[in-house]
Amino acid sequence: MRCNLAILIGMALHIAVVGGGWYGCHIAAELLARGHDVRLFEQHGRLFHEASGNNQFRLHLGFHYPRHAPTRLQSRDGFSRFLAAYPTLSQEVAENFYAVATGDSRLDSASYHLVMQGSGLDLAEACPEASGLRGVDAVWRTDERVLLLDRARAHFSAGLAEYVQFGARVDARQAGNHVLVGGRRFDLLVDASWGHLTRPPISCIFEPTLLLYYAGPVGHPAITLVDGPLCSIYPTDQPGLFTLSSVAHTPLGCCDTAAAARAIRDGTDAATIGRHRVLMEAQISRYLPDFSERFRYLGPQLAIKTKPVGPDDDRAARVFRMGRVIAVMSGKVDTVFHAADRVLDEVAALTGVPQRAHV
Template identity: 30%
Template sequence: MSERHAVAVIGCGVFGAVAALRLAERGYRVTVFERNREPLSGASFNNQNRLHLGFHYPRDPATAEQCIRGYQKFRDEFAECVTADFPNGYFIAEEGSAVTAREYLDFCDSVGLRYRLVEPSRYSPPVTGVTLGLRTQEAVIDCRHLRDVLGRRLAGSSATMRFGTEVRAVETRGDTYTVETHEGAAGSFDSVVNCSFADINRLSRQLGHEAPDRQYEYTAVYVVDWDHPPVGVTVMDGPFTTLLPFGRSGRFLLYHVEHSVLDRVTQQVAPARWREPAAGGLLDRAAVERGFRRVLRDATRFVPALRTARLRDVLHGPRVVLANRNDTDARPSMVGSPGPGYLTVFSGKLDHSVWAADEVVRQVDPRAMSRAQPAGQA
């Protein structure tokens, strides 16, 4: 690959970082633009850190199969960032679950997921209000360690890193793209890989590409101190709670499908007010504490021992999912090419980043990217 083929990667979350490394390894001249001061400072860090194996998607086997595909690839690439030495259980709620215990077991068997049945009352901690318990091999990602690892790899690569640089616009000029930042023009590029997550549609619209409605959510994941060994508890399948270890910190992440969503809209682009969430009242101390109490109240329905959990911090930020998918809860990862030389990476699963980066490389290759025939759109 000629060094003259220049690629702009917008966003240095895990998807942008891994894609940039793959492209740089293959001789592309890569420039990464990230509005924050270090990699993995946005949605890649402010999430549940779950290393998805597929158990979360009984109503959409296609998403589950993507998770199975991504799980081992990520573990092979970032083994030192994965924590798996804790019991991790999935449970079906007695009331309000979208799937029954039998349907859930049939789903697990149909996609080849391995599990061991557990008696919820004998799990540690005991789980109540559920009809089924499974011990799984799912793990979590230590995102602090992952950020350090990717930072070192990027620093040792040929990629040019532009941290603290917000991309305001992308324009086409003939066969090249011009990237405009808050500091002005930042150069011309043969290809652009848009990994900006919540900002994908805003930049795509500037280029005249379709920007379908997405469901944007501003979420809070609560970091708690709790006097218990590392353990995972996920209650399925509906508006329930997840408890997971916060990497190797000794703390836990507590999340609720509904109560952790501080704001939600379905539209083409993310709300501008989310850029300053504190100013909008989303994250004042009183609001954070109210949200935590709601989440904890629901969590103790299933894990009574969590009554002693204490709020330590909150991870917050926007996330994006497909709109109007509540019936199936489909959460696919997609690498698309809305136009020649322009790629978008749409995903909320950190562990899909390795196979997605390989797909980015395949599509950026000029031999696979016909400028006369776009490759499809995410």
């Protein structure tokens, strides 16, 4: 049920949200639910056209981030909030293995296990034979799920239909106690463009990325090698369709600006994809020796990731308010709840009206 608290006490803000990905859609829905007057601007003709529609579709639980506690904890808590808020937008992965690669991992398996336990993340040990993996020290089963892309896009397309303006690549300029977005006046801008409109005030880079799609056996286990420049094969929402990702070979560049990253992504040719494919298949085959017999290459998936600079694999979501602009630095999909909480806190600070129940 919508809670129009802000309207009831006359503190509804006129808010522009830029970006029709997971972050912009979820945050716009949260602001609408509190009675604000929201307009969502998306430059493309549909939602989830950029990173939210082009990624590995893993609903994280924290297991990917042994070197960064805030990411791990945001993800662990975001996972259960995601299931409660969006019960139909993810599904189980029947067999989902994490493994520490012998000699190639930054952490030994005992340390990895301890870090996860310390964060309240349970790992059920599995025998390596069950996973089909070679060259690994330890294998665990996890309860990570897969995001259902088509359903998520349909969910927000229906729910936000009357609030979205498509084909609107907007700029933004602050002026006194308001902000001009695409030339229109708003009380507040929530920039959920993943750094493409307003650069977050932290040290970050824009990384054009390449994942590869494969047809594989329906029900083949999801496999993730940790921790370091390793690889993973993960199912999608389509039976028998998988993505192959590699920390070492997925990046196509490391750019200081979003424009430079877009230029690399859009200019990626077949020869580049072919070179990365050879490296990515060789890497996964070290651990899954029958990979090339079981999986058939289908095509590339190109995207751009905005990443904090640093050695810890930091993917925590962050929110910064600069006057009438709230810039959202996305992390993973389920860390969106942490970001939305911070946005609501900033709106509360601006209006003097609590926006969420504190626990």
